[in-house]
Amino acid sequence: MNSLKNISSIVLPLNRADVDTDQIMPKQYLKRIERTGYGPFAFDEWRKNPNFVLNNPLYKNAQILLAQRNFGSGSSREHAVWGLEDIGIKIVIAPSFADIFNSNCGKVGLLCIQLNQKEINTLMNLSESKSGLILSINLEDQKIINEEYSININFEVDNFLKYRLLNGLDDIGITMQRDEAIQDFESKRFNFYPSSKTII
Amino acid sequence: MTNKTLAQKIWDKHVIHKEDGLPDLLYVDLHLIHEVTSPQAFEGLRINNRKVRRPDLCIATIDHNVPTTDRTLPNPDPLSIKQIDTLRKNTKEFNIPLLDIFDNRQGIVHVIGPEQGLTQPGLTIVCGDSHTSTHGAFGSLAFGIGTSEVEHVLATQSLPSPMPKMMQINIKGNVKPGITGKDIILAIINKIGVDGGIGHIIEYTGDAIKNLSMEGRMTVCNMTIEAGARAGLIAPDQVTFDYLKNKPLAPKGEEWERALTYWNTLYSDENCKFDTIIEIDAATIEPFITWGTNPAQSIPVSGIIPDPDQISDPFAKETAQRALKYMELSPGTKIQEVKINKVFIGSCTNSRIEDLRAASKIVNGKNIADNVHAIVVPGSGLVKKQAEDEGIDQVFINAGFEWREAGCSMCLGMNPDILKPGERCASTSNRNFEGRQGQGGRTHLVSPEMAAAAAIAGHFTDVRNM
Ligand code: SF4
Numbered sequence: 289m290n291s292l293k294n295i296s297s298i299v300l301p302l303n304r305a306d307v308d309t310d311q312i313m314p315k316q317y318l319k320r321i322e323r324t325g326y327g328p329f330a331f332d333e334w335r336k337n338p339n340f341v342l343n344n345p346l347y348k349n350a351q352i353l354l355a356q357r358n359f360g361s362g363s364s365r366e367h368a369v370w371g372l373e374d375i376g377i378k379i380v381i382a383p384s385f386a387d388i389f390n391s392n393c394g395k396v397g398l399l400c401i402q403l404n405q406k407e408i409n410t411l412m413n414l415s416e417s418k419s420g421l422i423l424s425i426n427l428e429d430q431k432i433i434n435e436e437y438s439i440n441i442n443f444e445v446d447n448f449l450k451y452r453l454l455n456g457l458d459d460i461g462i463t464m465q466r467d468e469a470i471q472d473f474e475s476k477r478f479n480f481y482p483s484s485k486t487i488i
Numbered sequence: 489m490t491n492k493t494l495a496q497k498i499w500d501k502h503v504i505h506k507e508d509g510l511p512d513l514l515y516v517d518l519h520l521i522h523e524v525t526s527p528q529a530f531e532g533l534r535i536n537n538r539k540v541r542r543p544d545l546c547i548a549t550i551d552h553n554v555p556t557t558d559r560t561l562p563n564p565d566p567l568s569i570k571q572i573d574t575l576r577k578n579t580k581e582f583n584i585p586l587l588d589i590f591d592n593r594q595g596i597v598h599v600i601g602p603e604q605g606l607t608q609p610g611l612t613i614v615c616g617d618s619h620t621s622t623h624g625a626f627g628s629l630a631f632g633i634g635t636s637e638v639e640h641v642l643a644t645q646s647l648p649s650p651m652p653k654m655m656q657i658n659i660k661g662n663v664k665p666g667i668t669g670k671d672i673i674l675a676i677i678n679k680i681g682v683d684g685g686i687g688h689i690i691e692y693t694g695d696a697i698k699n700l701s702m703e704g705r706m707t708v709c710n711m712t713i714e715a716g717a718r719a720g721l722i723a724p725d726q727v728t729f730d731y732l733k734n735k736p737l738a739p740k741g742e743e744w745e746r747a748l749t750y751w752n753t754l755y756s757d758e759n760c761k762f763d764t765i766i767e768i769d770a771a772t773i774e775p776f777i778t779w780g781t782n783p784a785q786s787i788p789v790s791g792i793i794p795d796p797d798q799i800s801d802p803f804a805k806e807t808a809q810r811a812l813k814y815m816e817l818s819p820g821t822k823i824q825e826v827k828i829n830k831v832f833i834g835s836c837t838n839s840r841i842e843d844l845r846a847a848s849k850i851v852n853g854k855n856i857a858d859n860v861h862a863i864v865v866p867g868s869g870l871v872k873k874q875a876e877d878e879g880i881d882q883v884f885i886n887a888g889f890e891w892r893e894a895g896c897s898m899c900l901g902m903n904p905d906i907l908k909p910g911e912r913c914a915s916t917s918n919r920n921f922e923g924r925q926g927q928g929g930r931t932h933l934v935s936p937e938m939a940a941a942a943a944i945a946g947h948f949t950d951v952r953n954m
Pocket residue numbers: 551552596597598617619835836837895896899900917918
């Protein structure tokens with residue numbers, strides 16, 4: 289996982305609500321056993337439409353995706369996040385996110401920023417304008433900035449996630465340091481809890 | 489002691505480590521694994537030279553990719569073969585029990601857990617699959633996770649998780665005759681929306697819920713995720729215990745008694761605090777059908793396709809317009825006039841023995857309409873066998889249905905069972921997203937009974953009049 293500190297990029301506006309992970313990464317691409325290379329398949333169906341925003345050269349190197357409420361709903365497929373990661377997205381901004389998608393992003397190293405609808409509307413209008421919108425996002429200060437349009441928005445982020453993202457830390461390593469506590473917990477579990485040991 | 493909700497009780501009992509500013513570290517009692525979301529997790533373990541901490545708390549099966557036709561024939565899809573073989577190799581290397589395709593206990597991951605008695609009250613259960621919420625029907629805390637989390641659980645048998653908020657959905661009174669668990673959950677999603685449950689664990693309460701069988705409860709909890717909530721649960725009671733008793737991996741003898749004593753403490757305390765409470769009058773629930781491309785876009789069987797212009801919320805309006813275009817439906821049409829050409833009875837929502845029994849009663853002695861192609865896909869090899877023992881397979885076959893092997897099948901069409909562009913399907917599954925069952929395919933979510941009725945009529949119809 290790479291660390292995420294300052295991102296300055298054009299904003300890719302996806303002005304839709306309830307974008308589900310079946311749209312972000314259609315099922316026919318879930319058969320791969322690799323972890324990388326999902327970018328070309330992201331939004332596969334929608335991309336067939338030449339007017340789809342991802343086909344607009346203006347947004348070619350966007351690292352920031354702006355969407356509407358309930359982004360990433362539906363399936364738990366992390367492939368959706370891998371697809372976004374592979375097309376270069378590092379930050380997704382929306383009024384709300386589906387829970388599993390949000391937590392998947394955090395694990396992969398993408399940041400989901402939740403803003404209120406009014407802020408989203410402002411950013412959406414500007415980023416859909418002819419020349420687009422460039423935002424600077426600073427995770428350390430939790431700020432979104434564009435001086436030209438006097439944008440200066442503070443955003444919330446979970447402290448632990450922030451620490452992990454800033455330092456590019458994988459949380460399995462962090463948990464493994466708690467091995468003693470896990471062992472201790474295991475010694476106190478009920479005997480009647482199920483085990484799959486005898487199933488085969 | 490403060491009064492706790494059921495979910496809080498289970499949560500608190502599983503906290504390994506608690507610290508201000510950090511998510512709680514939760515112990516995981518049961519980890520379900522399938523072929524699609526696990527390869528990259530096992531790969532991660534190998535790269536970092538890590539082991540699976542508790543293979544005895546994992547169970548794997550193959551469900552998403554398997555063909556549901558004759559399994560002795562070669563699998564036509566090389567990518568599926570590779571993914572399935574990868575799971576075989578991984579489970580062997582890491583010592584995880586696998587129910588493979590020629591084991592008659594193989595099936596959809598959310599069907600086999602309960603069937604084997606692995607799913608029990610008070611457990612924490614995870615799986616790299618959003619419909620893990622199904623297992624909450626037993627009063628356990630069960631939620632879907634992503635592949636990085638799968639890797640985390642494999643390595644540590646635990647998961648750092650921020651505590652969700654608590655929601656209660658109370659279905660007051662009793663449903664009318666002929667109303668199923670599927671109708672109840674579709675009505676709930678219709679009311680609270682596809683994002684209504686975000687950030688919450690939902691506890692379902694009320695007589696209408698208590699009066700459901702375990703199968704019905706699983707259907708309700710299964711679709712919790714379609715309302716945006718990661719987990720949904722129902723307090724265990726005699727119905728739960730009767731279902732579990734004598735299941736292969738359920739506790740036995742004295743252990744059963746001890747388990748029972750614990751399970752009987754699993755309920756939300758009086759005066760505990762829910763962040764959100766929703767009430768629905770059970771008597772108002774009708775058989776539901778979705779008309780759109782998300783599970784909240786639904787109407788009662790007596791209803792008409794709504795007019796997006798009447799919707800005030802701009803996003804809901806835009807979503808409805810797009811959905812109608814995709815579904816090729818026009819506002820004002822009676823849903824009962826909409827013709828179908830496919831019927832799918834299956835998926836982790838509705839492929840258990842009770843679902844198949846109920847649907848077979850509707851089709852018994854009748855024939856499916858000429859223009860309809862219909863398949864029944866049992867949730868597991870054991871469901872299939874039970875149905876065959878009861879003669880249910882013959883009822884379906886005589887009516888013109890195809891009787892298949894167990895798997896996810898047309899729920900998401902990762903195997904050869906897919907809709908062709910423009911085909912319209914009455915489906916007992918859980919997602920009607922664009923292209924979910926096949927590119928350009930149109931999905932209407934209904935109960936098994938309603939799907940069976942549609943198969944006979946060739947269009948949607950009120951099963952209660954059949
Ligand atoms: S039946 Fe459908 S929803 Fe259930 S696990 Fe399989 S693909 Fe997922």
